Amino acid sequence: MNEKSNKKMSNSRQNPFLPALNGIFTTFRGERNFRIHVVAALAVVGLATWLNVTYTEWRWIIGCIAIVLITELLNTAVEALVDLVSPDYHPLAKKAKDAAAGAVLIAAVFSAIIGCVIFCPKLWSLFFG
Numbered sequence: 482m483n484e485k486s487n488k489k490m491s492n493s494r495q496n497p498f499l500p501a502l503n504g505i506f507t508t509f510r511g512e513r514n515f516r517i518h519v520v521a522a523l524a525v526v527g528l529a530t531w532l533n534v535t536y537t538e539w540r541w542i543i544g545c546i547a548i549v550l551i552t553e554l555l556n557t558a559v560e561a562l563v564d565l566v567s568p569d570y571h572p573l574a575k576k577a578k579d580a581a582a583g584a585v586l587i588a589a590v591f592s593a594i595i596g597c598v599i600f601c602p603k604l605w606s607l608f609f610g
């Protein structure tokens with residue numbers, strides 16, 4: 482049995498959540514954008530609690546936070562893979578990285594719109610109502 486198979490066997494015995502948690506923490510440590518999104522998510526949760534949003538609004542907020550963090554993690558995975566297989570310039574490497582970055586952008590813009598729809602009227606009536 483070679484070293485790779487041994488590694489696979491010992492990995493299969495460990496807690497299946499460990500590699501996933503490791504991926505999240507490694508991304509948090511290494512990717513500035515992921516850290517910004519985590520801080521923004523915590524700020525939004527604080528604001529939503531303060532403004533006493535409804536259950537339906539909480540569902541939208543939690544969905545938006547999840548979609549942004551998930552796309553950031555997938556973007557990081559694509560970047561790492563592309564850097565591994567194509568460290569030099571290649572049009573397909575560009576296509577993969579740009580598409581992954583586009584997914585993050587769509588998730589962030591969608592979340593910003595949902596945030597405005599939920600928070601702007603509440604903040605407006607709080608300060609000017």
Ligand SMILES: Nc1ncnc2c1ncn2[C@@H]1O[C@H](COP(=O)(O)OP(=O)(O)OP(=O)(O)O)[C@@H](O)[C@H]1O
Nearest residue numbers: 512514560567568569570571572574575578579582
């Ligand atoms: N190997 C490559 N071949 C072709 N284009 C590349 C390659 N690597 C990066 N690029 C181009 O440069 C852009 C930036 O790539 P980079 O790896 O710096 O990621 P990034 O979007 O800046 O993310 P981060 O800041 O999180 O590292 C990509 O979106 C892509 O257009």
